[in-house]
Amino acid sequence: QRAQQPVVHDPSSGMWMVFDYDGVQRALSDWKSFSSQRGRPRGENAESALSSSIISTDPPRHRQLRALVEQAFTPRQVRALAPRIAELVDELLGQVEGAGRMDFVLDFAYPLPVIVIAEILGIPSADRDAFKRWSDAVVTGDPSGSREMAAYFGRLIEQRQYAPGEDLISGLIAAQVEEEHLNAQELLGFCILLLVAGNETTTNLLANTVRCWQDAPEAYARVRADRTLLPGTIEESLRFRSPVQSMYRVTALEVELGGQTIPALSPVLAWIGSANRDEAQFPDAGVFDPARTSNRHLAFGHGVHFCLGAPLARLEASVALDAVLERLPNLRVVPGTVLEPVQSQIVSGVKRLPV
Ligand code: HEM
Secondary structure, eight states, rough: OTTTTTTTEEEOOOOEEOOOOOHHHHHOTTTTEEEESSSSOOSSSHHHHHSSSSSOOTTTHHHHHHHHHHHOOOOHHTTHHHHHHHHHHHHHHHHHSSSSBIIIIIIIIIIIHHHHHHHHHHHHGGHHHHHHHHHHHHHHHHHHHHHHHHHHHHHHHHHHHHSSSSHHHHHHHOOOOOOOOOOHHHHHHHHHHHHHHHHHHHHHHHHHHHHHHOOHHHHHHHHOOOOOHHHHHHHHHHHTTTTEEEEEEESSEEEETTTTEEEEEEEEEEHHHTTOTTTTSTTTTSSSSTOOOOOOOOOOGGGGGOEEEEEEEHHHHHHHHHHHHHSSSTTOTTOOOOOOOOOOBBBOBBBBBBO
């Protein structure tokens, strides 16, 4: 089906769906044809803050914004977080140790990335619980929670302008490219983007990997016996059960793709989850193989918008899953569990995972 009809038009929604590897790669990276900026709503809430963030901007503006945030969010700074992430993983696993049973999502995979991001942003620990509630509100699109969060960040940003610290918000305020700084709206948009783009995705990466192990016990046995297979396991999990299934674009001009002519200003969904199962790119695409040699998956996107948080997500996953292999031997999903998927066209994961 994917090979015969790589691009499909859905007349009821007007949406153009791209399913094959080459088409998805192009839709994600050819920003002159597939815009991230067009057709985004603008208003007075978290959504509007997002519309002025890097993920909803095309070059040349995108290049400037990305250069600014990259100054404050470097791979080196991310690597320095490893010991703190290990401590948090230890604490979270310690809380369930001996119980014989836990909810892998609620007890572990969900809190970990939220706490890590809160610490990176320098959220005072007294505000941690409210912060968790708001970040849920932003992700589920609850407007009052999102407004509270926007107001909270507004105050925090103001405070850091007067009294900078070692945190990411202070770094973002100080960042400068060609004498330009981020304005208040852009700062707010970036903080909210980190929550929306970084939390649920990382939660799902962790829980989806456990599901991959459950469905491929032989692959689980191999990585337990040989931890050097863990990085390959994480990449294969990203490919096989991609946490982000699709990304949205709008055509800036008429585009030929997959034998179709897509008119200008058409909405397009690039199906990352489908591209990552394309047999033309991945032999035996339906097999979970942690030792796959060439794994050029698109789980973190491609091109100018390539995930800024990929080093952080990979680090969190490797520290967390290494500890899981060490401390939770014979991890098994509770038999008979009916898994409830997260309701979303964009992210793929489950709400709970009793193990
Ligand atoms: C962009 C996936 C974790 C921050 C993206 C994109 C994808 C993605 C597919 C490209 C969007 C596009 O082309 O429009 C993921 C996955 C993650 C993850 C699967 C976890 C497994 C994170 C984390 C952070 C983060 C932990 C930050 C803390 C961002 C940002 C962008 C982005 C800021 C926008 C980059 C730009 O527009 O230049 N992510 N992400 N992500 N991600 Fe991630």
